[in-house]
Amino acid sequence: MKIAEAAQKTNVTPVTLRYYEKVGLIPPIERKDGIRNYSEADLNWIDFIRCMRQVRIPVNDLLEYTKLVQKGTDTRKNRRAILVKELEKLEQENHNIQQTITRLKTKITLYDQGKIK
Structure with missing residues (x-):
């Protein structure tokens, strides 16, 4: 599929x-007569990168991960380590967010009860 359709499908x-292609976040896209031709595998990869960027995973970490994927199965251990590191950071961030949500809810309840003027 052409780039417009791929863009629509991946949002x-x-x-x-x-x-993404220029900097290496996604593998080079096959071209037909000079026009990008996206496959379902390309769309899945784009969706993965988009998802990771939504939670602010650094481009450099994603570039390293992408390069390792392109090198093949011998890099599985290193790729897994990158994902584990990012998951740990996200879990810590989620913990911090949950603490803040709890604190805000408590504060709002105090306002609702008239205990804060």
């Missing part, structure tokens, strides 16, 4: 897709 702009 990113064509400019973003070109950027």
Whole structure:
């Protein structure tokens, strides 16, 4: 499929897709007569990258991960380590967010009860 359809299906702009390819966040896209031809595997990879970027996983970490994937199965241990590291960071961030949510709910309840003026 062409870039416009791929952009629509992945919910990113064509400019973003070109950027992802240019910097190496996604593997090079097959071309037919010079026009990008996205496969379902490409869309799945784009969706993965988009998901990771939504939670602010650094581009450099994703670039390293992408390069390792392209090198093949011998890099599985290193790829897994990257994902574990990112998961641990997200879990810590989630813990911090949950603490803040609890604190805000408590504060709001105190306002609702008239205990804070």
